[in-house]
Amino acid sequence: MIKVEKLSKTYQVARRNSGFREAIKSLYSKEYEEIKALDCISFTILDGEMVGYIGPNGAGKSSTIKVLSGILTPDSGECTINGRIPWKERKAHVRDIGVVFGQRSQLWWDVPVIDSFELIRDIYSVPKEMYQRNLEELVELLSLNQIVKTPVRQLSLGQRMRCEIAAALLHSPKILFLDEPTIGLDAVSKLAVRDFILGLNQKHNTTVILTTHDMQDIEALTSRILLIGKGKILMDGSLDELKGKSVHQDASLDEIVAQLYKQFRI
Numbered sequence: 337m338i339k340v341e342k343l344s345k346t347y348q349v350a351r352r353n354s355g356f357r358e359a360i361k362s363l364y365s366k367e368y369e370e371i372k373a374l375d376c377i378s379f380t381i382l383d384g385e386m387v388g389y390i391g392p393n394g395a396g397k398s399s400t401i402k403v404l405s406g407i408l409t410p411d412s413g414e415c416t417i418n419g420r421i422p423w424k425e426r427k428a429h430v431r432d433i434g435v436v437f438g439q440r441s442q443l444w445w446d447v448p449v450i451d452s453f454e455l456i457r458d459i460y461s462v463p464k465e466m467y468q469r470n471l472e473e474l475v476e477l478l479s480l481n482q483i484v485k486t487p488v489r490q491l492s493l494g495q496r497m498r499c500e501i502a503a504a505l506l507h508s509p510k511i512l513f514l515d516e517p518t519i520g521l522d523a524v525s526k527l528a529v530r531d532f533i534l535g536l537n538q539k540h541n542t543t544v545i546l547t548t549h550d551m552q553d554i555e556a557l558t559s560r561i562l563l564i565g566k567g568k569i570l571m572d573g574s575l576d577e578l579k580g581k582s583v584h585q586d587a588s589l590d591e592i593v594a595q596l597y598k599q600f601r602i
């Protein structure tokens with residue numbers, strides 16, 4: 337279970353005006369601006385739930401995922417995942433979670449994918465039998481047979497993303513954080529990734545938290561929506577509730593969400 341209570345995170349960002357004089361001035365005295373990325377957010381996610389975490393650019397989605405995965409320490413508030421505090425008990429916590437950041441790679445660029453998988457097995461101390469079983473299943477379901485021996489730098493984006501998802505699941509995590517997992521994928525790869533995630537949830541009851549701007553992903557995968565804007569949770573309800581907020585009966589999910597962003601001024 338994921339329990340988040342009144343979590344806040346502020347970043348300090350150095351600010352300076354443009355120009356040579358300002359650049360010199362900033363060497364001696366820096367001005368800082370505070371950005372409240374997370375402003376007292378609370379929610380609970382039960383085992384096996386598939387939750388869509390949506391909000392406009394800069395809303396605080398990635399910051400939340402970073403806190404939940406233990407990469408980022410919040411300023412205040414509480415968070416426990418399966419009874420552990422992510423940023424305090426990181427080593428034990430990472431065994432329970434898999435993370436896919438669509439914009440970043442966890443694979444080693446210059447070596448064949450399978451070598452990255454082996455390194456991940458060592459890092460997580462995955463028992464040999466479990467690793468072999470998971471590897472075979474992931475290679476089969478994500479169609480990786482032709483690409484596991486290829487260095488990551490030579491893969492297409494879609495091929496790399498399928499490998500990233502496999503890498504995040506080699507240690508059988510109970511919870512999967514997906515941050516833009518289908519970004520830049522073609523229609524066929526998108527459908528394959530969506531099918532795979534649905535199957536994973538059905539077969540292993542994996543909890544999935546999906547952050548995306550792709551409303552088709554949301555519609556295909558999630559039944560509950562958390563809406564964040566300017567660091568605040570603005571809505572927590574079912575996909576049907578979200579759809580019910582539309583004034584037009586035939587509005588698409590993209591239109592409904594855009595209308596909500598306007599309504600909340602986010």
Ligand SMILES: Nc1ncnc2c1ncn2[C@@H]1O[C@H](COP(=O)(O)OP(=O)(O)OP(=O)(O)O)[C@@H](O)[C@H]1O
Binds near residue numbers: 399
């Ligand atoms: N490392 C950082 N240093 C300073 N400010 C940051 C940092 N990371 C994020 N921010 C700021 O915190 C706010 C929330 O950012 P975050 O990346 O969590 O948003 P997001 O909802 O994931 O956005 P997007 O949809 O564009 O990926 C933004 O205003 C962003 O500029």
